[in-house]
Amino acid sequence: MVPDHNESPQSPGRGDASTERFVFPKWTNWLREASAVLALGGLVYAVILVTGVFSPEMSALGYAPEQPVPYSHALHAGKMDLDCRYCHTTVETTARANIPPTATCMNCHATVRTQSESLASVRESFETGKPVEWVQVHDLPDFVYFNHASHIQAGVGCISCHGRVDRMDVVEQVEPLTMGWCLDCHRDPAPNLRPVEFVTDMEWQTAGDADELGRRLMEERRITPSEDCATCHR
Amino acid sequence: MAADTQISGLYGLLTEFESPSVLVQAAAQVRDAGYRNWDVHTPFPIHGMDEAMGIRGTQLPFVVLAGGLIGLGLATLMQWWMNAVDYPFVISGKPLFGIPANIPVMFELTVLFSAFAAFFGMWGLNGMPKWHHPLFANRRFLRATQDRFFIVIEARDPRFRLHETSAFLASLGGSEVEEVKESAED
Amino acid sequence: MMQGSAQQGPAHGRNYWRSLQDLADSEEFRHQLENEFPGGVDAPSGMTRRRFLQIMSASIAMTSLAGCRWPEEKIVPFAKRPEGVSPGTPMGFATTFEVGPTVHSVVATSYDGRPIKIDGNPDFRLSGGAATATAQASVLDLYDPDRSRHLLNRQGGSTATTDWETFAAWLQERIAAGLDGVAILSPATTSPSVHGLLARAATAGAGIHMWEPVCRRQEFEGVVRAFGRPAAAQLHLDKARVLVDFDANLLQDHPTAVHNSRTFAAGRNPDADQMNRLYVWENSYTITGGMADHRFPVASRDVGAAVWALAAELVLGEGLPLPMNSGVDRGELGHWRGHAAGGEHLGAVARDLMANRGHGFLAAGIRQPAAVHALVHVLNSALGNVGQTVTFRPVDLPAVGDIAGFIDGLDRGAYRTVVILGGNPVKTHPADLGFNAALDRAEHRIYLGSHDDATAKACHWHVPQAHYLESWGDATSWDGTHMAVQPLIQPLYGGKTAAELLSLLLDETPRGGWQIARDTFHARRGGQGPAPAEGTDSGFEKTWRRFLHAGFLDGSGAERGIALALTAGRIAAPAEGKALSATNLEASFAQDQSVHDGRFADNAWLQEMPDFMTKLAWDNAAIVGPATAGELDVKHGDLVTLNLAGRTVEAPVYVLPGQAKYSVTLHLGYGRDDAGRVGRKAGFDAYRLRTFTHLDTADGLTVTKTGRTYELATTQDHHAIDAAGAAEIQDRVPRLVREGTIGDYRSHPEFVDHLGLHHPPLESLWKEREYTGHKWGMAIDLNSCNGCNACLIGCQSENNVPVVGKDEVALGREMSWLRLDRYFLGDPEEPTVTQQPVGCVQCELAPCEQVCPVAATVHTEEGLNAMVYNRCVGTRYCSNNCPYKVRRFNWFNNFEDLSATQRLVLNPDVTVRARGVMEKCTYCVQRIEKARVAARVEDRDIRDGDITPACAQTCPTEAIVFGDLNDPESRVSGLREQSRSFDLLGYLNIKPRTFYMARIRNPNPEIAPVAEHGEDDGHGNGKETGDHGQVEQAHG
Amino acid sequence: MSPAAHDPLNNTVDDPTRPNALILGDNDFTSLTVKVSDIVLERKTPRAWYVAFTVTAGLTGVLFLMIGYLFIKGVGVWGLNNPVSWGWAIVNFVFWVGIGHAGTLISAILFLLRQKWRTSINRFAEAMTIFAVICAGIFPAIHVGRIWVVYWLFPLPNYQAMWPNFRSPLLWDVFAVGTYATVSLLFWYTGMVPDLATLRDRARGRMQQIIYGILAVGWRGSHRHWHRYEKAYLILAGLATPLVLSVHSVVSFDFATAQIPGWHTTIFPPYFVAGAVFSGFAMVGTLLIPARQWFGLKEFITLHHLENMNKIILATGSMVGFAYATEFFIAWYSGNPNESFAFVNRAFGPYSWAYWIMVSCNVITPQLFWIKKVRTTVPVMWAMYIFVNIGMWFERFVITVTSLHRDFLPSSWGYYDPTVVDILTFVGSFGLFFTLVLLFIRFLPMVAMAEVKTVMPIADAHSGERRAVGDYHGDIPAASPEGGGA
Incomplete structure (x- = not known):
């Protein structure tokens, strides 16, 4: 864009031809719209980043680590219909749902599939007393105090948090287990409540309206889930 | 006619003044001559020029008002929804929503949104940023931001006739009238 | 990764929240697992439930930091789960903690096999659920990283690590010929097993000597002089209406101090018909002195004179007849009548005692000579108190030599092999006996000790001593009850007990601690020979199990005791020494309430625990009174040289109000240059001035300034208070710590209301929230609280409160959630003192909450001021706005330097707080939630008493009561209704949930004419009626 | 008065018949443009600038080192403790925010009040405002315990489903300071666009033309633009006026x-x-006096400007002194013993040294500005500015620390000493501030050329006509030469 004008004013107010002028090309006028779009897009991107990508949902959902023993819940809890509490014995009475000791496995596997290769490490553990190191799937931060017993006693089914474990060959996390997700249920527990006797039943469905049943159970059992911070954080 | 502008690639005609007082009178004459697509370029805002050019008030205050109201509404709704509806906390035994504690944020967001409205509204109404303009190619025009005063009549003005307009401009008391070319397409 | 850093911060974020589970896969932990519990258990089935290896494996192991998700965690279940154990559920076991002759019956809480907390044994009469600060802190010693980890053999300057078997083989060869030439130096112990073994050793020819730096020898001698036989005096303070404490510090330095505190507090109920009255003569303020209605500061050596003067006043002034065999010469009494040490009010005290014959009680402290004790017993007998407020349990004192005999034996060459059963005598021995040189003469020196300390380094063999939580054993309580010591954990470092070492010396087949304790138990029940083998005698097993379960053998003690008759020979009057002056000061050696005699120097909780009176942490000091300091021209923090009979030590000066003139108190047990990392730099070594002839007090101390100063870290008065500030404190304190006399209280029960600040009626700008469910609240009775610090350590242990070290304390960054505010009022030479425990008071209109920008501290539906550590960003605004300044900020990562072993002590029910996070008392919300879950599981409501915060649980005087203010039947509601209740800073209209009960003093009207208390608010008649609980809000 | 009257650069003569000129010397649009823009475009950067920049950049480095250390170790590296949880960081924050007030005040309030003398100094003051607010903004961000989660203070959607607490004054601060910084920046930038266009059009280097060209967003002095521009500027000034009053009000909350x-x-x-x-004007003066000296701007930033600033300092200093007195009066009059003691303790307690430094610098010193000689003598007033800066820092120190160190319960009374990290962080913040100032005077127009042109006598399109009372061009000397630009 060479200027077409060679006359140079001689005053100190510059405009002299001694230097070349840079004139922005015409397309630069599009940058106005482009920058507006970029700014808006950036804002949307940041919100998505914070709410979505930084959220545990992105990293935790679908987490299905390989376990040292290829134990299939689908086989044991599904096909063979073992009750959850056969192995996770303390779930009704204590904060933790225990992982069964090797001895529990050997209750059956002392006689069943005694030569199976995949059970070799179980047998070894039983003989040496060295425990099997399972990989924890549902892992809350340590500043969160979750109590299995009180949830079981309130009639929250295993399925509400752990999903259809009876269909999982490898256990995977199906719920986000975030604070917001916990709060959803604490604020409106009715849909997730069932009679206590059915908490471990994966197939259980109410005949009537789940919400209505939930509300009735809340009343009967005086279930008023707390939203206090101190309930879970102390 | 506008048509011959297109053909010649002419953007408009420019004339230069040295004193603001002459400029104001010249502008009034351009206004009186009935031109519409014309402008005055000055290094600083000149008092009385609005009248001389016949510019009516800008819409900007309404834009700002709208921005301010949006800010105020957003602040009120946000504080109410966040602290009283979506996640209510018991804080120092206070009510979940109380105007006094929310006034500072309401005020700040009102001002913030108004300021954004004023800033972006002004540039938007001015059609800016606009880094490219035919006038920038003119050497003499560089002094428009320094110490000289210009009147430019665009070729697309319905009353624009190259020779008549040129003569009219020359009669206003400025220095030599110059043609400004439309830039080539990039 | 992203998740982890967002929540927990960069770099070492993990450590903050996960300290428990973190350790599981660390190198150190594996090392412990594999190498440090190598042996089997010596009691096959008795130990099953506590098999550490198995139980530890239940913890959750953490592995790599791999992946974008937060780190993978591993769950390591049991291979075979022991019966009755469910992971993550704490269990309590009764055991016994012994400090010299003091025995604490405790319940230790075990979490996945780790002992994490010590509480008093609620079933045992003398503890009643309360435990002293020392007993509670003892669990930390278990995890002390500086404990000896190996059996060491030092020969000719080289140190070799060896093992028990090698040592046992060597020792048995050495003593094959018998125990002649063997000397055993033992600290004091009450263990019948050890006593039995020592007696057998003596029979076998060994020389037995005892050295306990702070012992009750003179007390027993006093009983012998008065009654002709040794006995342990059993105190029944609840029956006493007038108590006179001569330097005895009954509420702290007594084997039944916890029980004494409780019974004393019971006798001080201002609403009962009778309220007891306490007179104290002592040189340095003790907690007992703090509780006194009348306290007379007097040099420790002059306490005896005060007793004589009181005796003279009683006998000659009030005509108290002296009983038969009193051993007191009436003529001699005349000499003492009106002696200056007794003070001008002695007549009034005497009359008070005479008026309450049979309901009085006099006691002398262990630092007083036997003759003083004897005279006190005579007076108790004469006043008819024996059999009422004091009874006796006859004991047989073992025939053992003292440390002088031990040194003599070494010097004579009689002892060639020396076995030291703990106690670190190289550090604690009297300075004048040439102990170290004598010890060097022994050919073989064996030391059983917890640390590789100075004594260990002076010996050839160092056997690591087992912590009591790792040990089997037994003990005898003050009332004679047979107590059980049982382990909760396998010895971490292969430690042994004294009994086990003695068994190695004496038994052909050395027995383990379990067997020894069983055998002794068997013998105690009248059995002959060894205890029946396990499972062979079901009757025995049943009682043994009951014994272990309870922690003591029920009925084996003398609950009442008996009255003894006087058989005294002539009781010698104290010798009058040269008058004390600024150039002839008294050095008074005292046990320290933190480190005792130095044995707890490595206990960080105790080191950081502020002294209840000086508020000094991490140090001892030469304590002088204000007037004496003025005469000596020394200031607080000046470093001075103390010179006692040519022995010198440098010490910082602490000017303490109420210290007797010309008496300098020096606390023992500091300056341990042989201690571990915790105790090494703390304080100065007072043992270097302490001689065998003057173990308790010595004249002739001089103080010279060095011109240097020393930084003393205190948790109160962090900075010297200027005159205006001091005046303001004097003005302000009566409004904060309200107190009055029993006279005021009876005539104007609402007097407490008038002590507050005058202010218009308090109104809120908004409609206040109503709490309809539970409404937790706490009452703290200032009338009972004596400031013993037990609550402080209980809180620290329960809530993972970090230790920050001396430098941080000096800056004012101590972390204690609960603090004891100590205020002196009145004349600095004879001030009164009050203690006020202050933790978060859980204001309903909490000022901290409204200023938190991220809502990290909010109210729960039950009115708790919850602190959410994981939400806190650390603006510290809440702390600024807290009028009580009870919030504590983690200025650094306070857990960074803790090893995996040290982290074992942390309570997994409470979040370990990160750097940059505010923390505070939450009324032990974890216990509230636990009670709630328990109630939910059992489908019932929470009952009053279901929830006891750690501080309330351990309070010896039951001064802290927690409960539901909405439950009209709860204890705390009842206290709220009482007219003594008041809110601290209630006029700020913040509605604290913790309230205080005013202290009521019971001064002798003869000494303090009926008082001005209650009138000194300047508007005494402006009383308004109203809810007493809300008095301050209704009226100022 | 007579010696001063002979000084051609003294326009502070008290002569009611002859108003003082705002722009001195024989200046027209051209010379003004040249003198101001040549500082940026033509003049060789003085060696002193490089020396000063090296020093301030070094101090900025110290600031970031200290922040890094703080980040690694924790807030404990400062001298804070339990009663005094806020120390130098908050003092510095309030100090810098306070300084940041002068700019917007000059731009906005004086603009609304039609104080024409503002035009010479407003650019500088606004720039200083921005830089002071940047320095201020650092402190609240780094003073929190967990810096990496400080974004929780913003109402961002998150998986905890939590929102900030809008009742907290700290949250108000976030909004107030954030809004203030944003609006000040918009205001400053808006005001600068015509001058950036001047620089663009005078620049000879291609890079300069491009950079200033981008920043000037295509400004070409169109009056149709000027029309909306002036309206927007007026509105922004109108918005900034309550804002400037609100920011420190909110900080005071x-x-x-x-x-x-x-x-x-x-x-x-x-x-x-x-x-x-008060403190903002003192800081503007502190910077302006050397700048006008070294860059030859005495004709535009005249003694008259400085004198006016000194009058404002005198007025606000007296207000501050009155406030100090009122506090004491109310403390006594309220009958609240805690309140009374807090003030007795301020004046006579352990921190009395800080209190009396504050009083001497803030109350006593500015009173000397009653004397005309003092307020028109440059070195003296510069020394006074320094005193005021010191005094105002101590005011914040006194308020923050002495109130905290002894509050309700005597058991928790304490004392606060800064650590080396505290001190270096503060010194480093000056480094950052001066670095930014130096960059500003080197790369941006220090004087608002377009605005100054409007107050030059020759700018008046109606010159010769009778002036209306309160007219925007009010004070143009009647005797000044007309049409100087011809």
Whole structure:
């Protein structure tokens, strides 16, 4: 864009031809719209980043680590219909749902599939007393105090948090287990409540309206889930 | 006619003044001559020029008002929804929503949104940023931001006739009238 | 990764929240697992439930930091789960903690096999659920990283690590010929097993000597002089209406101090018909002195004179007849009548005692000579108190030599092999006996000790001593009850007990601690020979199990005791020494309430625990009174040289109000240059001035300034208070710590209301929230609280409160959630003192909450001021706005330097707080939630008493009561209704949930004419009626 | 007065018949443009600038080192403790925010009040405002315990489903300071666009033309643009005026809504604003005097300007002094013993040294500006500015620390000493501030050329006509030569 004008004013107010002028090309006028779009897009991107990508949902959902023993819940809890509490014995009475000791496995596997290769490490553990190191799937931060017993006693089914474990060959996390997700249920527990006797039943469905049943159970059992911070954080 | 502008690639005609007082009178004459697509370029805002050019008030205050109201509404709704509806906390035994504690944020967001409205509204109404303009190619025009005063009549003005307009401009008391070319397409 | 850093911060974020589970896969932990519990258990089935290896494996192991998700965690279940154990559920076991002759019956809480907390044994009469600060802190010693980890053999300057078997083989060869030439130096112990073994050793020819730096020898001698036989005096303070404490510090330095505190507090109920009255003569303020209605500061050596003067006043002034065999010469009494040490009010005290014959009680402290004790017993007998407020349990004192005999034996060459059963005598021995040189003469020196300390380094063999939580054993309580010591954990470092070492010396087949304790138990029940083998005698097993379960053998003690008759020979009057002056000061050696005699120097909780009176942490000091300091021209923090009979030590000066003139108190047990990392730099070594002839007090101390100063870290008065500030404190304190006399209280029960600040009626700008469910609240009775610090350590242990070290304390960054505010009022030479425990008071209109920008501290539906550590960003605004300044900020990562072993002590029910996070008392919300879950599981409501915060649980005087203010039947509601209740800073209209009960003093009207208390608010008649609980809000 | 009257650069003569000129020397549009823009475009950067820049950049480095250390170790590296949880960081924050008030005040309030003398100094003052607010903004961000989660203070959607607490004054601070910084930046930038266009059009280097070209967003002096521009500027000034009053009011709420004696005071908002203006003007003066000296701007930033600033300093300094007195009066009059003690303790307690430094610098020193000789003698006034800066820092120190160190319960009384990290962080913030100032005077137009042109006598399109009262061009000397630009 060479200027077409060679006359140079001689005053100190510059405009002299001694230097070349840079004139922005015409397309630069599009940058106005482009920058507006970029700014808006950036804002949307940041919100998505914070709410979505930084959220545990992105990293935790679908987490299905390989376990040292290829134990299939689908086989044991599904096909063979073992009750959850056969192995996770303390779930009704204590904060933790225990992982069964090797001895529990050997209750059956002392006689069943005694030569199976995949059970070799179980047998070894039983003989040496060295425990099997399972990989924890549902892992809350340590500043969160979750109590299995009180949830079981309130009639929250295993399925509400752990999903259809009876269909999982490898256990995977199906719920986000975030604070917001916990709060959803604490604020409106009715849909997730069932009679206590059915908490471990994966197939259980109410005949009537789940919400209505939930509300009735809340009343009967005086279930008023707390939203206090101190309930879970102390 | 506008048509011959297109053909010649002419953007408009420019004339230069040295004193603001002459400029104001010249502008009034351009206004009186009935031109519409014309402008005055000055290094600083000149008092009385609005009248001389016949510019009516800008819409900007309404834009700002709208921005301010949006800010105020957003602040009120946000504080109410966040602290009283979506996640209510018991804080120092206070009510979940109380105007006094929310006034500072309401005020700040009102001002913030108004300021954004004023800033972006002004540039938007001015059609800016606009880094490219035919006038920038003119050497003499560089002094428009320094110490000289210009009147430019665009070729697309319905009353624009190259020779008549040129003569009219020359009669206003400025220095030599110059043609400004439309830039080539990039 | 992203998740982890967002929540927990960069770099070492993990450590903050996960300290428990973190350790599981660390190198150190594996090392412990594999190498440090190598042996089997010596009691096959008795130990099953506590098999550490198995139980530890239940913890959750953490592995790599791999992946974008937060780190993978591993769950390591049991291979075979022991019966009755469910992971993550704490269990309590009764055991016994012994400090010299003091025995604490405790319940230790075990979490996945780790002992994490010590509480008093609620079933045992003398503890009643309360435990002293020392007993509670003892669990930390278990995890002390500086404990000896190996059996060491030092020969000719080289140190070799060896093992028990090698040592046992060597020792048995050495003593094959018998125990002649063997000397055993033992600290004091009450263990019948050890006593039995020592007696057998003596029979076998060994020389037995005892050295306990702070012992009750003179007390027993006093009983012998008065009654002709040794006995342990059993105190029944609840029956006493007038108590006179001569330097005895009954509420702290007594084997039944916890029980004494409780019974004393019971006798001080201002609403009962009778309220007891306490007179104290002592040189340095003790907690007992703090509780006194009348306290007379007097040099420790002059306490005896005060007793004589009181005796003279009683006998000659009030005509108290002296009983038969009193051993007191009436003529001699005349000499003492009106002696200056007794003070001008002695007549009034005497009359008070005479008026309450049979309901009085006099006691002398262990630092007083036997003759003083004897005279006190005579007076108790004469006043008819024996059999009422004091009874006796006859004991047989073992025939053992003292440390002088031990040194003599070494010097004579009689002892060639020396076995030291703990106690670190190289550090604690009297300075004048040439102990170290004598010890060097022994050919073989064996030391059983917890640390590789100075004594260990002076010996050839160092056997690591087992912590009591790792040990089997037994003990005898003050009332004679047979107590059980049982382990909760396998010895971490292969430690042994004294009994086990003695068994190695004496038994052909050395027995383990379990067997020894069983055998002794068997013998105690009248059995002959060894205890029946396990499972062979079901009757025995049943009682043994009951014994272990309870922690003591029920009925084996003398609950009442008996009255003894006087058989005294002539009781010698104290010798009058040269008058004390600024150039002839008294050095008074005292046990320290933190480190005792130095044995707890490595206990960080105790080191950081502020002294209840000086508020000094991490140090001892030469304590002088204000007037004496003025005469000596020394200031607080000046470093001075103390010179006692040519022995010198440098010490910082602490000017303490109420210290007797010309008496300098020096606390023992500091300056341990042989201690571990915790105790090494703390304080100065007072043992270097302490001689065998003057173990308790010595004249002739001089103080010279060095011109240097020393930084003393205190948790109160962090900075010297200027005159205006001091005046303001004097003005302000009566409004904060309200107190009055029993006279005021009876005539104007609402007097407490008038002590507050005058202010218009308090109104809120908004409609206040109503709490309809539970409404937790706490009452703290200032009338009972004596400031013993037990609550402080209980809180620290329960809530993972970090230790920050001396430098941080000096800056004012101590972390204690609960603090004891100590205020002196009145004349600095004879001030009164009050203690006020202050933790978060859980204001309903909490000022901290409204200023938190991220809502990290909010109210729960039950009115708790919850602190959410994981939400806190650390603006510290809440702390600024807290009028009580009870919030504590983690200025650094306070857990960074803790090893995996040290982290074992942390309570997994409470979040370990990160750097940059505010923390505070939450009324032990974890216990509230636990009670709630328990109630939910059992489908019932929470009952009053279901929830006891750690501080309330351990309070010896039951001064802290927690409960539901909405439950009209709860204890705390009842206290709220009482007219003594008041809110601290209630006029700020913040509605604290913790309230205080005013202290009521019971001064002798003869000494303090009926008082001005209650009138000194300047508007005494402006009383308004109203809810007493809300008095301050209704009226100022 | 007579010697001063002979000084051609003295326009502070008290002569009611002859108003003082705002722009001195024989200047027209051209010479003004040249003199100002050549500082940026033509003049060789003085060696002193490089020396100064090296020093300030080094100090900025110290600031970031200290922040890094703080980040690694924790807030404990400062001298804070339990009663005194806020120390130098908050003091520095309030100090810098206060300084940041002068710019917007000059731009906005003086603009609305038609004080034409503002045009020479407003650019500089606004720039200083931005830089001071940047320095201020650092402190609240780094003073929190967990810096990496400080974004929780913003109402961002998150998986905890939590929102900030809008009742907290700290949150108000976030909004107030954030808004203030944003609006100040918009205002400053808006004002600078015509001057950036001047630089663009005078620049000879291609890079300069491009950069200033981008920043000038295509400004070409169109009057249709000027029309909206002036409206927008007026609106922004109108918005910034309550804002400038609100920012320090909100900052004062941090203290005033707390219940610590010495903080819990209704007088704080006006008192803080007066103090802020006071300290801001002092800081503007501190920087302006060397700048006008070294860059030959005495004709545009005249003694008259400085004198006017000194009058404002005198006025606001007196307000501050009055506020100090009022606090004591109310402390006594309220009958609240805690409040009374807080003030007795301020004046006579362990921190009395800080209190008396504050009083001497803030109350006594500015009173000397009653004397005309003092307020028109440059070195003297510069020394006074330094005193005021020191005094105002101590004011914040006194308010923050002495109130905290002894509050309700004597058991928790303490004392606060800064650590080396505290001190270096503060010194480093000056480094950052001066670095930014140096960059500003090197790369951006220090004087608002377009605005100054409007107050030059020749700018008046109606020159010769009778002036209306209160007209924007009010004070043009009648005797000044007409049409100087011809």
